[in-house]
Amino acid sequence: MRVVSDAYSPDTLQELRGRFDVDKIREDFPILDQQIHGKRLVYLDNAASTQKPRAVIDAETLFMARDYANIHRGVHELSQRATEAYESVRGRVRRFINAEHDRQIVFVRGTTEGINLVAHGIGKTILGPGDEILITHMEHHSNIVPWQMVCEERGAKLRVAPINEAGELDLAELEKLITERTRLVALVHVSNALGTINPVEEIIRFAHEKGVPVLLDGAQAVAHAKVDVRALGADFYVFSSHKLYGPTGVGVLYASGDWLDRLPPYQGGGDMISSVSFEKTIYNKPPFKFEAGTPNITGVVGFGAAIDYVEDIGFRTIEAYERLLLNEATERLREVDGVRLIGTAREKAGVLSFVIDGVHPHDVGTILDQDGIAIRAGHHCAQPVMERFGVPATARASFAFYNTREEIDKLVRGVRKVREVFA
Amino acid sequence: MSDLRDLYQEVILDHNKNPRNFRAMDDADRKADGFNPLCGDKVTLFVRLDGDVIADVSFQGSGCAISTASASMMTQVLVGKTLAQAEALFDAFHDVVTGDPTHAADTSAVGKLAVFAGVREYPTRVKCATLVWHTLKSALKGEQDPVTTE
Numbered sequence: 001m002r003v004v005s006d007a008y009s010p011d012t013l014q015e016l017r018g019r020f021d022v023d024k025i026r027e028d029f030p031i032l033d034q035q036i037h038g039k040r041l042v043y044l045d046n047a048a049s050t051q052k053p054r055a056v057i058d059a060e061t062l063f064m065a066r067d068y069a070n071i072h073r074g075v076h077e078l079s080q081r082a083t084e085a086y087e088s089v090r091g092r093v094r095r096f097i098n099a100e101h102d103r104q105i106v107f108v109r110g111t112t113e114g115i116n117l118v119a120h121g122i123g124k125t126i127l128g129p130g131d132e133i134l135i136t137h138m139e140h141h142s143n144i145v146p147w148q149m150v151c152e153e154r155g156a157k158l159r160v161a162p163i164n165e166a167g168e169l170d171l172a173e174l175e176k177l178i179t180e181r182t183r184l185v186a187l188v189h190v191s192n193a194l195g196t197i198n199p200v201e202e203i204i205r206f207a208h209e210k211g212v213p214v215l216l217d218g219a220q221a222v223a224h225a226k227v228d229v230r231a232l233g234a235d236f237y238v239f240s241s242h243k244l245y246g247p248t249g250v251g252v253l254y255a256s257g258d259w260l261d262r263l264p265p266y267q268g269g270g271d272m273i274s275s276v277s278f279e280k281t282i283y284n285k286p287p288f289k290f291e292a293g294t295p296n297i298t299g300v301v302g303f304g305a306a307i308d309y310v311e312d313i314g315f316r317t318i319e320a321y322e323r324l325l326l327n328e329a330t331e332r333l334r335e336v337d338g339v340r341l342i343g344t345a346r347e348k349a350g351v352l353s354f355v356i357d358g359v360h361p362h363d364v365g366t367i368l369d370q371d372g373i374a375i376r377a378g379h380h381c382a383q384p385v386m387e388r389f390g391v392p393a394t395a396r397a398s399f400a401f402y403n404t405r406e407e408i409d410k411l412v413r414g415v416r417k418v419r420e421v422f423a
Numbered sequence: 424m425s426d427l428r429d430l431y432q433e434v435i436l437d438h439n440k441n442p443r444n445f446r447a448m449d450d451a452d453r454k455a456d457g458f459n460p461l462c463g464d465k466v467t468l469f470v471r472l473d474g475d476v477i478a479d480v481s482f483q484g485s486g487c488a489i490s491t492a493s494a495s496m497m498t499q500v501l502v503g504k505t506l507a508q509a510e511a512l513f514d515a516f517h518d519v520v521t522g523d524p525t526h527a528a529d530t531s532a533v534g535k536l537a538v539f540a541g542v543r544e545y546p547t548r549v550k551c552a553t554l555v556w557h558t559l560k561s562a563l564k565g566e567q568d569p570v571t572t573e
């Protein structure tokens with residue numbers, strides 16, 4: 001994830017100014033321009049979902065107004081246009097993550113469906129009784145439960161690699177847990193609950209040395225830094241459009257090599273077949289084999305616009321700016337008495353999980369909301385992480401490139417106010 | 424805009440800090456668990472009955488200020504009530520916290536629980552206030568499955 005090159009590594013927001021005009025960026029997001037409870041909206045719940053730029057909203061609207069039809073099966077003009085629009089996004093996704101072929105890109109509903117698809121396929125092929133799937137203690141429920149289900153079904157075991165007090169993986173332990181019984185390692189690239197950026201290249205390297213494939217949950221990674229699936233060596237990479245400034249209901253599963261030929265279909269239906277008779281059905285080729293039924297055509301088109309938008313700003317700028325926001329917010333929150341940060345890894349993305357002495361995160365969320373500040377309070381679909389840190393929940397502020405220093409200021413003032421209300 | 428003090432009344436903050444009857448009960452006749460899967464609030468409620476009169480109530484668990492204070496105050500007001508009175512209080516309390524936020528709540532039937540009237544202006548917090556009451560209902564009915572707010 002170290003994408004900011006030596007040639008361009010500004011250390012202050014001032015230095016970044018001129019290259020990156022956040023006020024101008026904010027104008028691209030109509031939703032940001034509103035009052036909540038009489039205060040200007042401060043949206044800091046980006047790890048849950050990001051807001052949408054005008055380009056995405058317009059792309060969907062225009063597509064529906066001019067080019068919409070079902071894809072892949074019409075001879076008429078609109079169906080061709082819609083098919084082209086849909087398939088061209090597959091190409092953009094391939095370039096976006098630097099995959100080799102369009103056929104390695106499967107459109108799914110989101111990260112959750114992508115992981116379920118792989119878990120289902122692994123369960124039907126290479127996972128047997130006594131085998132093991134290795135995950136980590138910092139996974140989102142969507143990278144825990146599908147593996148639990150398939151392990152139970154196949155009589156296999158789920159293993160969990162531990163994390164330390166800072167919220168970092170214990171690599172030595174993780175390496176030990178990859179054995180001749182391990183059929184797959186599934187782990188999060190960037191943790192949504194802790195912000196930890198995992199050293200996935202290194203993990204993939206030693207998993208591959210033992211011949212074990214690796215799935216990366218990239219839901220929190222793709223919006224914040226350039227992801228190159230080939231450089232990483234990932235066997236599977238999954239992410240959601242809605243955390244990347246695109247619409248909900250669209251996600252991507254990338255699979256390397258011939259994995260998509262080896263895995264069985266996930267759902268049956270239209271579009272995933274070449275021919276059907278009551279005696280025998282022949283499946284379509286990947287990726288279509290995994291895209292049964294009419295997909296979220298309009299959503300995929302909007303997702304394409306989101307990728308263009310983000311690439312236009314560029315990940316060097318995004319990563320540098322978000323890092324500065326995170327550093328500033330971390331320092332400022334640390335100064336507030338009674339605040340404890342949960343997740344203090346050396347390598348972090350723009351997620352700040354914290355708890356305040358004697359105040360439940362839910363109450364923090366309500367008080368901040370009264371000042372128009374949207375954060376998340378809860379277990380962030382990562383209950384094992386909460387249990388690891390001995391808290392029922394945390395408050396979480398998460399940043400995007402449209403956030404500002406002034407907003408961090410408001411967050412810190414809001415947190416001080418929480419302390420006053422509960423003094 | 425609603426004032427935060429309408430929600431976080433001094434009494435509520437006090438019960439949050441020093442919850443009353445916050446203990447397990449060995450000789451409980453009834454016990455039930457309540458759970459809010461959205462925010463992770465958990466409560467275990469213990470009830471000791473004397474005929475159809477509630478002789479003692481206590482709770483354990485973890486939750487936000489609203490849910491903790493609601494549980495704490497509920498345990499205080501229930502002691503000495505008959506099962507029928509407890510049921511009626513449940514209904515009255517429910518009306519107070521879930522009623523139309525543009526109208527002032529009728530708190531005549533809930534006594535000191537009136538401090539929760541501010542909750543109706545915070546729709547996302549209603550379940551925090553009612554969790555323990557739903558758990559009570561389940562305990563009194565002798566249900567085995569944990570109550571969830573979803």
Ligand SMILES: Cc1ncc(COP(=O)(O)O)c(C=O)c1O
Nearest residue numbers: 110111112140142192217219240
């Ligand atoms: C790390 C991580 N994995 C998986 C998911 C699930 O993504 P989705 O709900 O889009 O399927 C999320 C989002 O909540 C996430 O943050």
